[in-house]
Amino acid sequence: xxxxxxxxxxxxxxxxxxxxxxxxxxxxxxxxxxxxxxxxxxxxxxxxxxxxxxxxxxxxxxxxxxxxxxxxxxxxxxxxxxxxxxxxxxxxxxxxxxxxxxxxxxxxxxxxxxxxxxxxxxxxxxxxxxxxxxxxxxxxxxxxxxxxxxxxxxxxxxxxxxxxxxxxxxxxxxxxxxxxxxxxxxxxxxxxxxxxxxxxxxxxxxxxxxxxxxxxxxxxxxxxxxxxxxxxxxxxxxxxxxxxxxxxxxxxxxxxxxxxxxxxxxxxxxxxxxxxxxxxxxxxxxxxxxxxxxxxxxxxxxxxxxxxxxxxxxxxxxxxxxxxxxxxxxxxxxxxxxxxxxxxxxxxxxxxxxxxxxxxxxxxxxxxxxxxxxxxxxxxxxxxxxxxxxxxxxxxxxxxxxxxxxxxxxxxxxxxxxx
Numbered sequence: 001x002x003x004x005x006x007x008x009x010x011x012x013x014x015x016x017x018x019x020x021x022x023x024x025x026x027x028x029x030x031x032x033x034x035x036x037x038x039x040x041x042x043x044x045x046x047x048x049x050x051x052x053x054x055x056x057x058x059x060x061x062x063x064x065x066x067x068x069x070x071x072x073x074x075x076x077x078x079x080x081x082x083x084x085x086x087x088x089x090x091x092x093x094x095x096x097x098x099x100x101x102x103x104x105x106x107x108x109x110x111x112x113x114x115x116x117x118x119x120x121x122x123x124x125x126x127x128x129x130x131x132x133x134x135x136x137x138x139x140x141x142x143x144x145x146x147x148x149x150x151x152x153x154x155x156x157x158x159x160x161x162x163x164x165x166x167x168x169x170x171x172x173x174x175x176x177x178x179x180x181x182x183x184x185x186x187x188x189x190x191x192x193x194x195x196x197x198x199x200x201x202x203x204x205x206x207x208x209x210x211x212x213x214x215x216x217x218x219x220x221x222x223x224x225x226x227x228x229x230x231x232x233x234x235x236x237x238x239x240x241x242x243x244x245x246x247x248x249x250x251x252x253x254x255x256x257x258x259x260x261x262x263x264x265x266x267x268x269x270x271x272x273x274x275x276x277x278x279x280x281x282x283x284x285x286x287x288x289x290x291x292x293x294x295x296x297x298x299x300x301x302x303x304x305x306x307x308x309x310x311x312x313x314x315x316x317x318x319x320x321x322x323x324x325x326x327x328x329x330x331x332x333x334x335x336x337x338x339x340x341x342x343x344x345x346x347x348x349x350x351x352x353x354x355x356x357x358x359x360x361x362x363x364x365x366x367x368x369x370x371x372x373x374x375x376x377x378x379x380x381x382x383x384x385x386x387x388x389x390x391x392x393x394x395x396x397x398x399x400x401x402x403x404x405x406x407x408x409x410x411x412x413x414x415x416x417x418x419x
Contacts, residue, residue: 030072031342033059033330034095034103034123036080036088042221043246044082044107046275050319051106051128052077054326057313062330068337073330076100085113092117092125101342102126104329106322109189112137119144122345124352126329128295128322130155132194135370142369147349149366151329152295153375153387155191158270159199159243161378161389162292163210165403166239166266172405174412178264183213183237185228185244187220192243195270199241213237222249225256232262240267247272251281258285261417266290274320279397286394288415290402294375295361296390297324298407302360320392320399328359362387377404 037052038044059073067073078094081087088108095103096118105127108114111134118125124147127134132154138145163182169175182203186196196215203210216231222244232240240262244250250272257267272278273291297303297320306327311318333348335357340347353371357364363385364373376386383406391403393412401409 030074031068031337032074032076032098032100033333034076034078034092034098034100036091036095036103036105036108037077038082039079041081041083041087044109046247046277046319047322048080048082048106050276051104051322051326053314054310054323055104055330057310058327058330058334062334068334068342071342073334080108082108085110088114089117096121096123101337102333102348104326104333105129106326107131109191115145115148118148122147124333124345124348125149126151126333126352128152128325128329130294131191132156133190135372138371139369145371147345147352148371149349149352150370150372151325151364152361153373153379153389155195155294156198157294157375157378157389158292159195159197159241160202161294161375162241162268162270162391163199163202163206164378165292165389165391166210168403168405169412172412175266175414177238177266178418179211179236179238180209181211181213181235181237182239182241183216183232183235184241185216185218185232187218187244189220192245192270196241196243199243210239218244220244220246220249222246222252225253228253229256229260229262232257232265233260236262236265238265240265242267242269244270245272247275247278248281251278251283251286254282254286254289258417264418266418267415268292271321273392273394273399276317276319279394279399280317282394284397287397288394288413288417290391290393290412292389292391293321294389295325295387296320296392296401297360298362298388298390299401299409300360300407306360324360328357328361328364331359332357332364358384383407 038048063072076098078091080091092114102124107129111129111131126149128151130152184196203212214235250269267289269291274293336351340351353366374380374386376383376388380386392399393402402412
């Protein structure tokens, strides 16, 4: 049985007693939040910028309302090289040396070195690594990684869940595949390899409904997509699955594909279009392409006003993933710090494990060995109990949610090259 949420009346009463007994000096200083932010690397700058923007908005709001038990939140921002173990370790250690009370991180590419650096100090570390390897380490080493939490489901659902979404899209009558073959293009980092393997597993488990097409390798940075498009045209698969995450390179693919498309194929660009520069760089060439994220910003009762506030502050071209999730993460930490001293890392970690937080991106719970929330609809069939896996299509130059049905803004539209 899952533990009760920390926001029950009984726990709040107990917390009030605890706070009343705490020394005044323990609550007199700022609460420091470490935010490692890629500012000078080849990749990740856009996502990390989104994360920082959303976090700062949350910090400003909470401080304007009096902070947490009268203490102000103070961000501690350091540059991080997410592409190297040394870069991630250096950033995490710089934050722990500053005695931050928690680390709120969008993601790193190689998770374990960053996790180990945080675990050495015991500081609560909440991240969006979207990594099966991250949560497996936590589950297998619960004491060492007790205060490390992933805020989203893992990356396997980008592959496995997408193939299952194809079933829903076809069943809806909005799309009829020209054939059952799925051609996968995969980058070589562990993240994209895991996604590719999960998609291949879903194809194999489909009982022949879907057919495994060619698997084409690419290597970051991709200088020219011409060989890839030639391979796609040769296979003529009904579904093109690009397992890659860099927005600028997927925008370049979109432009080359639009010039020489594979007629009738559905094109899935996995995650990278979520980054704010994608639509600008694609210059209209991505119209009709679809992509997904296991952590997004639904156009819900809370999502819509957040989007409006974010764009009023930071401009119309808003990232779809790390803006609202960082907002949620800061609010989760603030919620926990209302009940336990930020200086008591283990008490904070225990409180996070008991937390149920209904945020903009979905409902966060961490009361399982992996210490990460559930994916809707693949791990829970109740929308309010998980983080929804969102599928978007570029329609009229904008990202439009088409799945799941409960959150869809519009139906799938057949792209020009498939008509």
